[in-house]
Amino acid sequence: MKYPEPISKLIDSYMMLPGIGRKTATRMAFFTLGLDKDQVQEFANNLISAKTDLKTCRICGNITTEDVCNICADKNRDQSTILVVEQAKDIMSLDDMNGYNGLYHVLGGVLSPVDGVGPEDLNIKLLLNRLKENQHVKELIIATNATPEGEATAQYLAKLVKPAGIKVTRLAHGLAVGSDIEYADEMTLKSAVLGRREI
Structure with a gap:
């Protein structure tokens, strides 16, 4: 079955995670559809924050929000x-x-x-x-x-x-x-x- 494009793209996104195959990604996509809009927005914000607000420690290379x-x-x-x-x-x-x-x-x-x-x-x-x-x-x-x-x-x-x-x-x-x-x-x-x- 061919899913609507937004679901297909969400499945593809989940499949980028290590160890996640098509079946698990599909389950995760449909689980996400069951969340309310605020929960999905918070999840999206957390993803963006993890990518934009973290940096590496200038001394050891650990992840941190500070220098x-x-x-x-x-x-x-x-x-x-x-x-x-x-x-x-x-x-x-x-x-x-x-x-x-x-x-x-x-x-x-x-x-x-x-x-x-x-x-x-x-x-x-x-x-x-x-x-x-x-x-x-x-x-x-x-x-x-x-x-x-x-x-x-x-x-x-x-x-x-x-x-x-x-x-x-x-x-x-x-x-x-x-x-x-x-x-x-x-x-x-x-x-x-x-x-x-x-x-």
């Missing part, structure tokens, strides 16, 4: 460790476990020559500048995902940072190979942070 995120601005956090993640969403997962109270740095992805992603495409230069400017940093914890690209990125960072005399560690057991930090439970994440290893 500096609340984590970088918090002087009570341990200034001697920086935990490096692929994406800002990984910070949420790791910080919620309450097992780490240091700083973070968002790479914005991982090295992937196949996809054309090299060191210049990631926030590596920003990280190296941070390490030069902040003499308090004693340890860099690399928390890239346990994928071939994540491992290659970790090794690359370790080679860059070790000559500066900063201890470089990697999240250890707890995270299954090929899994994403975002989907790990609290105990698995805590175990991975506490069991990190030097690389």
Whole structure:
């Protein structure tokens, strides 16, 4: 059956979301039609606000509404460790476990020559500048995902940072190979942070 154009376009929009196929997108579109106009307007406003009102922290690359995120601005956090993640969403997962109270740095992805992603495409230069400017940093914890690209990125960072005399560690057991930090439970994440290893 061919739907009217506004519904077809809404279905297509929902299908842009990761993991959403045609059936689920169709269900979501018809659910949206059942909402009242104010709810739909609020939903639309939230989408626009998320796109226009957020920016990246100038220090770590986390998402924020300010120039500096609340984590970088918090002087009570341990200034001697920086935990490096692929994406800002990984910070949420790791910080919620309450097992780490240091700083973070968002790479914005991982090295992937196949996809054309090299060191210049990631926030590596920003990280190296941070390490030069902040003499308090004693340890860099690399928390890239346990994928071939994540491992290659970790090794690359370790080679860059070790000559500066900063201890470089990697999240250890707890995270299954090929899994994403975002989907790990609290105990698995805590175990991975506490069991990190030097690389």
